[in-house]
Amino acid sequence: MNVTVRIVQDRLFKVGVALLSFLALLPLFLILYYITRNGISSVNWRFLVNLPRPVGESGGGIANAVVGTAILLVLSSVVAIPLGIAAGIFLAEHRHGRITYMVRLAVEVLQGIPSIVIGIIAYAWIVLRMGKFSALSGGVALGIMMLPVVIRATEETLKMIPDSLREASLALGVPYHRTILRVILPAGLGGIMTGVLVSVARVAGETAPLLFTAFGSPYMALNILKPVSSLPLMIFNYATSPYPEWHSLAWGASFVLAVFVLGLNLVAKVVTRKWKVQF
Amino acid sequence: MKVASGEAARAKHDRTGSGENAFRGALYVAALSILVLLAAIFLTLLVDSMPSIKALGPGFLYGRTWDPVAGRYGALPFLVGTILTSFLALAVSIPFSLAISVFLGEYFREGALSSLLKSAIDLLAGIPSVIYGFWGLFVLVPVVRAIQIKLGVPPFGVGIFTSAVVLAVMIIPYSAALGREVIQLVPCDLKEAGLSLGATRYEVTRRIVLPYARSGILAGMVLALGRAIGETMAVTMVIGNSNFIPRSIFSPANTMASVIANEFVEATGKTYVASLIQVGLLLFVVTTIVNIVGRHVIKKVSVEI
Numbered sequence: 276m277n278v279t280v281r282i283v284q285d286r287l288f289k290v291g292v293a294l295l296s297f298l299a300l301l302p303l304f305l306i307l308y309y310i311t312r313n314g315i316s317s318v319n320w321r322f323l324v325n326l327p328r329p330v331g332e333s334g335g336g337i338a339n340a341v342v343g344t345a346i347l348l349v350l351s352s353v354v355a356i357p358l359g360i361a362a363g364i365f366l367a368e369h370r371h372g373r374i375t376y377m378v379r380l381a382v383e384v385l386q387g388i389p390s391i392v393i394g395i396i397a398y399a400w401i402v403l404r405m406g407k408f409s410a411l412s413g414g415v416a417l418g419i420m421m422l423p424v425v426i427r428a429t430e431e432t433l434k435m436i437p438d439s440l441r442e443a444s445l446a447l448g449v450p451y452h453r454t455i456l457r458v459i460l461p462a463g464l465g466g467i468m469t470g471v472l473v474s475v476a477r478v479a480g481e482t483a484p485l486l487f488t489a490f491g492s493p494y495m496a497l498n499i500l501k502p503v504s505s506l507p508l509m510i511f512n513y514a515t516s517p518y519p520e521w522h523s524l525a526w527g528a529s530f531v532l533a534v535f536v537l538g539l540n541l542v543a544k545v546v547t548r549k550w551k552v553q554f
Numbered sequence: 555m556k557v558a559s560g561e562a563a564r565a566k567h568d569r570t571g572s573g574e575n576a577f578r579g580a581l582y583v584a585a586l587s588i589l590v591l592l593a594a595i596f597l598t599l600l601v602d603s604m605p606s607i608k609a610l611g612p613g614f615l616y617g618r619t620w621d622p623v624a625g626r627y628g629a630l631p632f633l634v635g636t637i638l639t640s641f642l643a644l645a646v647s648i649p650f651s652l653a654i655s656v657f658l659g660e661y662f663r664e665g666a667l668s669s670l671l672k673s674a675i676d677l678l679a680g681i682p683s684v685i686y687g688f689w690g691l692f693v694l695v696p697v698v699r700a701i702q703i704k705l706g707v708p709p710f711g712v713g714i715f716t717s718a719v720v721l722a723v724m725i726i727p728y729s730a731a732l733g734r735e736v737i738q739l740v741p742c743d744l745k746e747a748g749l750s751l752g753a754t755r756y757e758v759t760r761r762i763v764l765p766y767a768r769s770g771i772l773a774g775m776v777l778a779l780g781r782a783i784g785e786t787m788a789v790t791m792v793i794g795n796s797n798f799i800p801r802s803i804f805s806p807a808n809t810m811a812s813v814i815a816n817e818f819v820e821a822t823g824k825t826y827v828a829s830l831i832q833v834g835l836l837l838f839v840v841t842t843i844v845n846i847v848g849r850h851v852i853k854k855v856s857v858e859i
Binding site: 281282284285288289291292293294295296297298299300302303305306307309310358361362364365366368369374375377378380381382383384385386387388389390391392393394395396398399400419422426450451452455456476479480481482483486487490507510511514515522525526529532533536537540 | 602658677682730780
C-alpha cells in the first residue's frame with residue numbers, strides 16, 4: 276500500500292476514535308442539560324419541604340420522597356454495611372480455600388442479579404409475610420443490592436494493606452481480633468468508606484426493587500412498617516402520568532436526585548484521593 | 555503474689571482467646587450468610603414459581619400468547635423482546651465503547667483530555683436508570699417518532715429501537731472501562747516491534763493491540779450484555795408495554811424485566827403471580843450465566859497476562 280494512503284488512514288483513524296469517543300458523551304450532556312433546564316426552575320425551598328399536591332394545585336413539593344429516600348438508605352445501610360464489611364474481612368483474611376472461592380462467586384452472582392428480581396425477593400420475604408408494602412421491605416431490597424459493592428470494596432482495600440503491619444501488631448502480643456479491628460480496619464478505612472459511598476449512590480437511584488416493596492406514598496411517612504415514597508419512585512410515577520404539572524415535579528425531582536447521586540460519587544472520589552491506602 | 559498475677563494473666567488470656575474465637579466465628583457466619591442469601595434467593599424464586607411451572611410446563615418458554623385474562627402465559631414475546639433490545643443495544647454501543655477504550659488505553663493515557671473523558675464516563679455510569687428512562691421518554695421518543703414518520707412506519711415512538719438506544723448509552727461505560735484496562739496491558743515491546751518495522755499507529759492498533767486484547771474486550775461486552783438484559787426502569791419507560799411478539803425493531807414490546815415491572819403489582823391469581831416470578835427466575839438464571847461467562851473470560855485474560 277502507498278505510504279501516503281497509510282498515513283492518511285492513520286490520521287483518519289485517530290480522528291475517528293476521538294470523534295466517536297466524544298460523540299458517546301453527547302447523551303450525557305443532553306441529559307444533564309434537560310434535567311437542569313427543566314428541573315432547576317421548579318427547585319426551591321418550598322419544593323423541598325412541601326408535600327405533593329393534587330393535580331391542578333400548584334406549589335407541590337417532594338418532601339415525602341426526600342424523607343423516604345433517607346429512610347430507605349438508612350435501612351439499607353443497616354442491613355448491608357456491617358454484614359458486608361465482615362464478609363469482606365473474611366475474604367481478605369482467607370484468600371484461598373473452598374469457602375472463599377464459593378463466597379467470591381456468590382458475591383459476583385449477587386452483583387449481577389437484576390434489580391427487579393431483588394424486588395420480587397423482598398416482596399416474597401417481607402411484603403407477603405406482613406401483608407402490606409413497607410419501607411422495611413424496600414430497605415432490605417436495597418441492602419441486598421449494596422452488599423456486593425461493600426464486600427468487594429472491603430476485600431480489595433484490606434488486601435492492599437501489607438502483611439508487615441499485621442505482623443508488627445501480632446508480634447506485640449495484640450490478639451487477632453484487635454489487630455483486625457484496631458490496626459487493619461482503620462488503615463483501610465478510606466477504601467471501605469469509598470465502597471460504602473459508591474454503594475449508597477448506586478441504590479439511591481434504584482427504582483425497580485421499590486416498585487412492589489416501598490411502593491410509594493403521597494404522605495409524609497416516618498413509620499418503617501408503612502409504605503414510603505422515594506425520589507426515583509416519584510420520578511417514575513410522575514413521569515409516566517399524563518399531567519404536565521406532575522412532569523415538571525418529576526424534572527425537579529430528577530434534578531435533585533442527579534445532584535445527590537453524582538455528588539455522592541464525587542465525595543467518594545475525594546475520599547479515595549485523600550485517604551488512599553499508601554504503603 | 556506471683557502465682558496470683560500468673561492466674562490473672564491466664565484468665566485475661568482466656569478472655570481474649572474467647573473474644574478471638576467469637577470474632578473469627580462472626581467472620582465465618584458473615585461469609586456463610588452470603589452463600590445462604592444467594593441460595594435463598596434462588597430457592598425462593600424456584601418455590602414461588604412452582605405453581606406456574608406445574609401448571610404450564612415447558613409451554614411457558616415457547617408459548618406465543620401472554621393473556622392473563624384468558625389464563626394463557628407464554629413468555630416467548632418477552633424472551634424475543636429481551637434478546638432484540640439487549641443485542642441491538644450491544645451492537646449500537648460497540649463502536650463507541652471500542653473507540654473510548656482505544657482513546658484512553660492507547661492514544662491518550664493521561665492528561666487533561668483523558669481525565670475529562672474519564673470523569674464524563676463515570677458520570678454517565680452514575681446517572682440513575684429512571685432518569686435515563688424519563689429523558690428517553692420526553693426527549694428521545696419524539697425524535698424517534700419523527701424518524702418513524704419519515705420512514706413511513708407506524709409512529710409509536712416507544713419500542714425496541716428506542717429502548718436499545720437508551721440501553722446502549724447506559725452500557726457504554728461498562729465495556730469501555732474493561733476495554734481500556736486490557737488495552738493498557740498490551741506490552742510495549744510488542745507495539746514497539748510493530749512500529750520499528752514501519753507500521754503506522756493505526757496498523758499497530760488494528761493488528762497488534764486489538765488482537766492481543768480481544769478476550770478482555772469480549773469480556774467487557776459480555777458483562778455489558780448482562781447489564782442490558784437485566785436493566786429494568788429505563789426500558790420499562792420507553793418500550794411501550796406490548797405483550798405481542800415484536801414484528802420489527804420499531805414495534806412496542808416488553809422485556810422480561812419490564813413485564814415484571816409493569817404487571818407484578820396488579821397481578822391477581824396464583825398462576826399469574828407465579829408466572830411473573832417464573833419470568834424473574836428465568837431472568838436470574840440468564841443474567842447469572844452471562845455474568846459467570848464474562849468473569850471467566852476476564853480470569854483467563856488476567857492469567858495470560
